[in-house]
Structure formats: C-alpha cells, structure tokens
Amino acid sequence: MLDSRQPGQLLDAIFSASPDAVVVIDDSSRIVLSSPAVTSLFGYSPEELVGELIEVLIPIEHRRRHGDHVSRFFDAPRARVMAAGLELTGRHRDGSEVAVDVSLSPVEVDGRRYSAAFVRDARERQREIDRLRAVNEITRRLLGGSGVRVILPLVAERARRLTRSDAVWIVTPAASGELEVVSVDGPGTEVLLGVTLSAETSRSAEAIRSGSSEVIGDLSATPNVPSEVIDLELGPGLYVPLVVEGRGLGTLVLGRVRGAPGFEPHDVAFAEAFAGATAAALELGEVRSELDRLGIVAEDERIARDLHDTVIQQLFAIGLSLQASRGTASGLTGDRIDAAIGDLDGVIRDIRTTIFRLPGRTQSVSGLRDEMLRLGDKFGEELAGVARIAFHGPVDTLVPDVVAEELLQVMNEALSNVVRHARASSVEAVVVVEDGWLSLSLVDDGVGIADEPSAGHGLRNMSDRAIKLGGTCAVSRRERGGTLLEWRVPI
Secondary structure (H helix, E strand, O other): OOOOOHHHHHHHHHHHHOOOEEEEEEOOOEEEEEOOOHHHHHOOOHHHHOOOEHHHHOOHHHHHHHHHHHHHHHHOOOOEEOOOOOOEEEEOOOOOEEEEEEEEEEEEEOOEEEEEEEEEEOHHHHHHHHHHHHHHHHHHHHHOOOOHHHHHHHHHHHHHHHOOOOEEEEEEEOOOOOEEEEEEEOOOHHHHOOOEEOOOOOHHHHHHHHOOOEEEOOHHHOOOOOHHHHHHOEEEEEEEEEEEOOEEEEEEEEEEEOOOOOOOHHHHHHHHHHHHHHHHHHHHHHHHHHHHHHHHHHHHHHHHHHHHHHHHHHHHHHHHHHHHHHOOOOHHHHHHHHHHHHHHHHHHHHHHHHHHHOHHHHHOOOOHHHHHHHHHHHHHHHHOOOEEEEEEOOHHHHOOHHHHHHHHHHHHHHHHHHHHHHOOOOEEEEEEEEOOEEEEEEEEOOOOOOOOOOOOHHHHHHHHHHHHOOOEEEEEEOOOOOEEEEEEEEO
C-alpha cells in the first residue's frame, strides 16, 4: 500500500520519465507545465516554456489557425487525437520543424480548465512514410518508361534526404568489367561522377559480393575508398548493397561530414530497407524495359516479315514477268522494260535496308533470314542488281545452328562463283524448310556451267557440306542459259 505522499511522488516520477513530451496550457493558451522530454523534442528546458504561449511550439504559418483550434477545444473539451490522419509538425527552438503526433486531454483542477497535450516524436514514423513515398515514386516512374540511368539521380537525392546524409553516390557494374560511380547527390559530389572502381578490391565490390552493409567511421581515412572522397571532408559512412534475389545491382554509399553523428543501427536498418525496395524497383524497371524492347522487336519482326514475304515477293514476281516480256520487246519499249526492272531492284534494296534498320531488329539477334539477305546484298553491287531471295517455312526457328552455318557458307560460295565466273546480271534463290528438310535452290542468268565442270574447290566444298549433313548437292546447266544449284539437307 502507498502512503499519502507516495501517489504524488509516483506521478511526478512517471511525468519526468515519460518519453513523450507533456505540455499543459490554460484557457488563455499559456503553458503552465511541461515535462523534461520537451528538451529533446523542441530544444527548450521545461522551465523556459512556463508562461509562454503555446504558439511558441507551433510553426509560424500555422499559428493563426491553431489559436482557433484551441478556442474550439475549450468550448467542447474531450480527449482526442489532434488532427487525426494529418501530418503535424512542431517548431524547434532553432526554427526547424519536427514531425509530431499529439493527443489532447481536458483537465479541470479547482474549477480551472486546462488542456494537456501529449506530444510524441514522429520523425521516424514520418521518415518511414517518406521512404515508402520515395520508393513508390521511383517504381511509378520506372513502370512509366523512365530508364534506370534517368531514375538513379532521384534515388540518390531521396537517399541523401531520408538518411540525413551530406553526400551520396551510387556504384554499378560497368561494361568494362569494373565498377563505376553513375549517380551522385550532395555538395561537391560531382567530382565522383564517372569514377571507376576495382570490381575486386573496392569496398563497393565487397558490399556487392557479401550482400552486407558496412559502417565506416571515417571515409576520408579508410582504404579502398575513392580518393576524391578526401576533398569532400567526409567522416561517417555507410555502404549498402543494392541486391535483389541474390543479384547485385550495385552499391548505395552514404556519407556525413566529419564531426557529424555516425550511422546508428536504426540508420543502417532504414537505409537497408530503402536500398532493398529500390533494388526491387530497379529490377522491375529492367523487366519492364525488356518487355517493352521485346514488344518492339516482335512488332518489327512482324513488319519485316510482311515486307519481305509479301511486298518483296510481289515485286520479285513483277520483275520476273517483265524479264519474260523483255525477250519479245525491242527498241524504246525494251529500254523502258530494262529501266523498270532496274527500278524494281532499287525498290527492293531500299525495302531491305529499311527492314534491317527497324529499331527492334537492330537490338535483337539476327536470324537466318537476315544473314541470308545480308549475303545477297553483299554481292548485289557486283551483280549490278539484287540477289532475289525468297523463303518458305519456319526458316528462323527450325534450322539448327550447325545447319544454318553450313547454309550460309554454301550461299556465300555460290554467289562468289556467280560473280567470278557466270557473268550474270541477276540471281534468284529460294530457301525452303519443309517436312524435316532444308533446301536451297539458286539460279542465275549467266553463261552457265561448262558441260564438263572442273573439280574446283567451290563446287566440291558445297557438295562436301551437304554430304556431311546427310544431304545432297547438284549443279546443272539451264536450258535457257544460266546455272541451277540445288542443295538439300535434313534438319
């Protein structure tokens, strides 16, 4: 049992030990009592506040409205949370604003009315909210199409503000195999931008490998830190890996000026939470970018397929019809037909150039069709025209690499022979994938192969390549002039 004096002593002890600041005002808004916790929260001693108006703890821009709130509270006093759902701030002695949560309770003593405000430091809670907002903004921008390199400056700026740091830099793997500082934030940090670091011995590399954060006492005096850091006069530092599902995307490095408080465990935990969420967002952004790229590639492949399989083939057919008509035409009519055939070849060449320059296709791996068409264009100038190449069947998807490589070699050898020996003005080729076989038929309008062809290396090589794959190769003279090559192998 407590004696008559002990309850008061117990209340005094609780009041003094409370981590929340307690501020009591009368109905004239003057402070009549405050607890010791006001010192750490607002910078005033409890005695300094007694007799002051409560507005001394309210940000200047909110004071007028706060006076109205106080009047309404005393008109209808009840215990409640102040401005529930809103972000409240108090005014520190140095003029800065402090995030707070406030609960109000009416008190009446000897007929006089008072209001007790229980003020809790909400800075960490607010920082968590700001962290979630920052990650949400980063994620939203990445999913909106912003590139990772565009987003990293935002990551650096938010990291510096949220962790109360003076300097931040982000390190990621470079194409050279080293690490590179790709984004910075803070006064003077521009000297770090573009600095390369060892992927083996630097502290950033170690953080990526270990997946663990490292607290540094003095960045300016620590080995394996960029030498440019010395000029920034930084002291406390923190290396935090940007890791998602075991994949190291880089390192987030935080620094504070020499003499500033070091990074405490709660700072490390907060930075790790931010870095982890940011890394996940960056990974998501990369996935989105890849999906967008694949979408572009797929659409460009469709356009290229339509252009080649429809438009170019129709132009080929028109050209063949004109060539057939050329034999019966002479004089001006023949010249016009020749000019039209030349124009068709030019249009085909332009369409192929357009196909190869489609953005999605320039970023994707070339297929067998592309390689065949490039070979045809390579010899086109020497033929004074284009090598007309048609495709039937799933050429890009069903032909194994080993067969594709042999086909390209045969095509190269065949076109080379035409240029060197045939004196041809045009070449037409058809590549067919059907029923488990790949066949190449190539015909030119040259002088034709001799009745008894020599055992040249070119023809023998093409035949050997077919036999090696279990196929056949035949070369024959056409009745109307020119040569026909038929090369066929199983796939």
